Amino acid sequence: MTAFRPGRRAALALAAALPLPALAQAFPDRPLRLVIPWPPGGTNDIVGRLIAEGMGQRLGQSVVIENRGGAGGALGAEVVAKATPDGYTLLLGGSGSLTINQLVRRRLPYDPATAFAPIGMVGSGANVIIVHPSVQATTLRELQAVAKAANPPLNYASPGVGSTGHAAGALITQVLGVEMEHVPYRGTGPAMNDVVAGRIQVFTNALAPMQPQIQAGTVRALAIAGPRRNAAIPNLPTTGEAGFPDIQAATWYAILTTGGTPPDRVQRLFEALTGAINDPGIRGRLEAGGLDVEPSESPAAFARFVAEDAARWAPVVQRAGVSVE
Structure with missing residues (x-):
């Protein structure tokens, strides 16, 4: 029979004294990546880099940007959809890459209903x-x-x-x-x-x-193309003021991770995101770019928003005849 060494007894005693969360590996314990499903230079890139910086500071790890453009955002979204569901791969999602894409594309390489775990909204801006x-x-x-x-x-x-x-x-x-x-x-x-x-x-x-x-x-x-003027360009009239109130189009930006990620990690990411967009410096830069900052109340609240947005755009896309094989 194997001898029970004193050193082993001490280690077991220490483990027993620790609360369960302390035994689990802290998250995150290595850098994360944020996939931006568009090339550099656009609003998605601007928003994504600001959020990556802010979240990284609050998570204690760097958040590495990966631009992966193509197929209306579907190529980048696919990377996140098929990643390990551990919370280390994030997606800068939006109205185009998520809502519109699933409405106009007959085939996607992932199931939009289950591929992603919603984390939270960053904000939106009328086009x-x-x-x-x-x-x-x-x-x-x-x-x-x-x-x-x-x-x-x-x-x-x-x-x-x-x-x-x-x-x-x-x-x-x-x-x-x-x-x-x-x-x-x-x-x-x-x-x-x-x-x-x-x-x-x-x-x-x-x-x-x-x-x-x-x-x-x-x-x-x-x-x-929104219901009100933008503070960053106050002299520009709305489409309603111009006589075409039916032209309404806003682009929103949000953070998601891979579907199946543990809820405690989703919550940790949500807290980091909320802290980042409520930071006066980051919030000010987002607003200066014409974005209405709109943090979600919770990941569940953001998930409801995504479903409602799809329902709102579906008849618009159908009437406009936008379809991709």
């Missing part, structure tokens, strides 16, 4: 409708007239097929009763570059990546 200065329009009503007379048709950009920008652009053409050609890009940054260069006439997206170009006069803002 701004802009045109290149060569377009002879300063209002939506004038854009409608120009688009009706255009031959060939005007074109509009989106950050990708199945993105919020894609659905919003289709909605604009529907409400204005005009024909415009959709030109998809692999993210906001590349699309914005072509708008500035004059290769694209119309674009609608969140304010942050557009704001410097609007201020510089290289693009012209016509309206904001």
Whole structure:
């Protein structure tokens, strides 16, 4: 029979004296990664890097950014959906990569209902409708007239097929009763570059990546597609004020992790996220970019929001005829 050594007895006694949580490995005990399902340069990238910095400080670990663009955000989302469900892989999700994608794509490489564990909302911002200065329009009503007379048709950009920008652009053409050609890009940054260069006439997206170009006069803002004006650009009228209240399109941003992640880890991540977006410095930078900061009350509350958002967009997407094989 094996001798029971005193050192072993002491170790067992110490373990018995410790509470159960102390025996479990602390989370997180290594760096995390945040997958941003869009290329660098757009609002998703701006928001994601701010949140990664803030969460990392509160988790005591670095949060490494991984840009994985393509398929309207589905490629990056797939990375998170198929990761180990341990809370170390996060997703910067949004209205495009989550809500719109599942409505317009017939096939996704994951089940949106179970692939992700919702953590919490960061915020949202109504989309701004802009045109290149060569377009002879300063209002939506004038854009409608120009688009009706255009031959060939005007074109509009989106950050990708199945993105919020894609659905919003289709909605604009529907409400204005005009024909415009959709030109998809692999993210906001590349699309914005072509708008500035004059290769694209119309674009609608969140304010942050557009704001410097609007201020510089290289693009012209016509309206904001929300119920109220934005404090970051207060002179810009809403689509309702411009006479088209049915054009409503907002982009929201949130953090999720892999479905099946233990609830205690989801809660830990939620607390870090909430602390980050309530930090005055981070909150101020988000708001300066045109975002309405809207922290969730809980992961469960955020999950309900996602379901309600899908129900709201479904008839819009159907009417606009946006579909991807």
